[in-house]
Amino acid sequence: MLYYCMRAPARQAEQGVIALINRIGILTSGGDSPGMNAAVVSVARCANALGIQLMGIKRGYNGLLGLSENPEDDIAALDLETVLDIADQRGTFLRTARCDEFRKPEVQRQCADNLRKLGIDALVVIGGDGSFNGAMHLCELGIPCVGIPGTIDNDLGYTERTLGFDTAVNVCVEAVRSIRATSRSHDRPAVVQVMGRNAGDIAMKTAMATGAEMVVVPEMDWDVDVLAARLNGLIAKGNTRATLVIGEHCWHKMKEFDWRKFLNDNGKTVYPGEPINAERLASILKRKCGMIEARATVIGYTQRGAQPTAEDSAFAFEAGHLAVQLLNRGITNQAIGIRHGRVFNMPFADALLMKKHFDRETYELINSL
Numbered sequence: 529m530l531y532y533c534m535r536a537p538a539r540q541a542e543q544g545v546i547a548l549i550n551r552i553g554i555l556t557s558g559g560d561s562p563g564m565n566a567a568v569v570s571v572a573r574c575a576n577a578l579g580i581q582l583m584g585i586k587r588g589y590n591g592l593l594g595l596s597e598n599p600e601d602d603i604a605a606l607d608l609e610t611v612l613d614i615a616d617q618r619g620t621f622l623r624t625a626r627c628d629e630f631r632k633p634e635v636q637r638q639c640a641d642n643l644r645k646l647g648i649d650a651l652v653v654i655g656g657d658g659s660f661n662g663a664m665h666l667c668e669l670g671i672p673c674v675g676i677p678g679t680i681d682n683d684l685g686y687t688e689r690t691l692g693f694d695t696a697v698n699v700c701v702e703a704v705r706s707i708r709a710t711s712r713s714h715d716r717p718a719v720v721q722v723m724g725r726n727a728g729d730i731a732m733k734t735a736m737a738t739g740a741e742m743v744v745v746p747e748m749d750w751d752v753d754v755l756a757a758r759l760n761g762l763i764a765k766g767n768t769r770a771t772l773v774i775g776e777h778c779w780h781k782m783k784e785f786d787w788r789k790f791l792n793d794n795g796k797t798v799y800p801g802e803p804i805n806a807e808r809l810a811s812i813l814k815r816k817c818g819m820i821e822a823r824a825t826v827i828g829y830t831q832r833g834a835q836p837t838a839e840d841s842a843f844a845f846e847a848g849h850l851a852v853q854l855l856n857r858g859i860t861n862q863a864i865g866i867r868h869g870r871v872f873n874m875p876f877a878d879a880l881l882m883k884k885h886f887d888r889e890t891y892e893l894i895n896s897l
Contacts, residue, residue, distance in 0.1 A: 548856050549649040551581045553603070556620040557588035557627070557655035557662070560832055561678045561692025563840035564654050568622065569615040570848025571652055572606055578856055582606045583648055588655070589627040589662055592639035603646065615841065618833050624655075630662050640669040650855040652848075654678040654691070657880060660863055664876040672860035674851040675876065676844075680832055683727035685882035686874060687865025691847070693730070694839040696723065696831040700734040703827050704771060708738065711769035711823075717759060717813065719824040721806040723831050724775045727884060728891075730831070731775040735894050740771040743894045744778045747886045751783045752809075756816035758895065763817060772813075779804050787812055846871040 554571055556564045568584070575582045584606040585591040591602045614621045629635045643651065643666075650672040653663040656679035663673035677684050680696035700722045711718045720740075724730040728745025735743040741762055744750045755772065762770045788798045791808065794815045798808070810824040836844070847864045850871050854862055863879035864871055 548858065549580060551583060551646075551648050552650050552652060552852065552855060553583045553585050553643065553646075553648040554606070554622070554652040555585035555588055555591060555654070556622045556624045556678060557653060557659035558624065559656070559679060559681075560620045560624050561680045561690070562618065562695035562832070562834050562836035563691040563844045564620040564622075564624075564678050565611075565617045566615040566836055566841045566844035567654050567676050567678065567691060567848045568606070568620075569611050570845045571852055572608060572611045572848075574849045574852035576608055578852065580852070580856070583646065584622050585651075587623045587625040588659070589630040589639060590625050591622075592642050593627075593629070593635070594642065615844075616835055618835055626658075627662075633665075636662075636665045637669060640666055640671050643671055650674070650860065652676065652851045652855070656681070656690075657684060660876050660880060664861065664880075667861040667876070672855055672858075673862075673876075674854050674860065674873070675863045676847045676851060677863065677865060680723060680730065681725045681727045682729040683725060683884060684863075684865070684879065685884040686863065686879035687867070688869075689839075689843065689866045691840055691843055692832070692836070694843075695834050695837045696730055697733045697737070698837050699831045699834045700730060700773075700827055701737045703825070703830075704734055704738040704740065704773065707825055708769065708771055711771065714821070715768035717763075717768070717770045717772070717810075717817075717820060717822045719772045719774065719806050719810040719813070719822060721774050721776055721824070721826045723827070723829075724777070726777050728775040728778070728886070731773045732887065732890060732894070735771075735773040736890065738771065738773075740773045740894065741767065741897070742770065742772040743891065744772065744774040744781075745886075745891065746775050746777045746781060748888070748891060749781050749783060750778065752785045752787070752812055752816075756813055759813055759817050759820075759822075763820065768820070772809075774806060774809070790815070843871070 654676045677690040680692040682693040806824040810822040814822045862873040
């Protein structure tokens with residue numbers, strides 16, 4: 529089932545600009561990120577100024593499949609009265625979900641047909657690389673799309689920053705500062721795990737901003753014995769409350785080390801099949817560094833559910849405005865990003881091909897000072 533409303537004719541907006549399209553759809557897809565709601569509000573305001581109707585598509589690409597019993601649970605009109613107060617809300621008003629079905633070409637064609645039946649002329653997609661790939665497929669099927677990079681991971685190579693990254697870093701910085709305060713009080717080192725999927729940007733920025741003495745990221749090989757030697761060296765110099773910040777998916781880069789045997793041999797029971805994690809890494813460092821009381825903290829989903837910072841809100845404002853302007857000018861198949869502090873756009877295909885740069889020099893600096 530799909531929600532259908534009569535197509536409104538294009539009309540001249542108050543400032544004298546003629547809208548070339550009648551109706552835009554907008555969705556948030558993949559992991560939620562702070563600032564998604566602010567981007568929806570910006571698109572709504574700019575569309576309204578041009579006399580363009582905005583349709584909210586719920587739960588990502590799933591909403592295009594009409595899976596809900598109530599059609600308005602999939603797609604509904606968004607007016608300013610509905611969305612103006614959501615800009616600073618946490619999470620995503622439109623909800624989000626992953627849609628594995630959308631990978632199938634026949635499902636993509638079905639979604640494109642559904643958009644046409646709804647009279648939706650173009651689509652704004654807020655999400656990460658998977659969401660952008662989906663938008664690119666819709667463009668190939670004749671549905672104009674523009675993407676806003678909404679992901680805390682900051683893992684898209686074409687843009688300096690993604691929507692939600694600054695907020696996630698600020699959440700982590702506040703948490704690490706609190707952890708370092710209690711570490712000083714008890715003379716205990718800390719292992720703090722942050723999010724970021726396969727990108728270490730949150731871990732790196734958090735470590736820099738808090739003065740953390742060590743960082744481990746998914747981009748770099750790392751060695752438990754090197755970490756232990758670094759921590760022992762810090763302790764010998766009187767630093768008994770050092771902080772190690774680790775990215776959540778760093779474990780596949782750990783150099784070979786039989787950590788289960790090490791812990792079992794040193795009084796910490798680990799059963800076959802149990803995975804390495806932040807708590808077990810703290811236990812290893814404890815036993816390699818003179819039985820210091822190293823403690824672990826996993827910051828978790830507070831990074832994704834926080835209220836957006838001014839930086840993310842401002843990015844959302846500019847990106848939403850640019851998205852509507854591009855679509856109304858017939859410029860489609862575009863990813864919006866930030867370069868030299870200002871928003872810009874480039875084709876999806878080019879954006880997705882750009883490799884993410886890793887700042888190895890800063891990484892080594894953090895781990896050596």
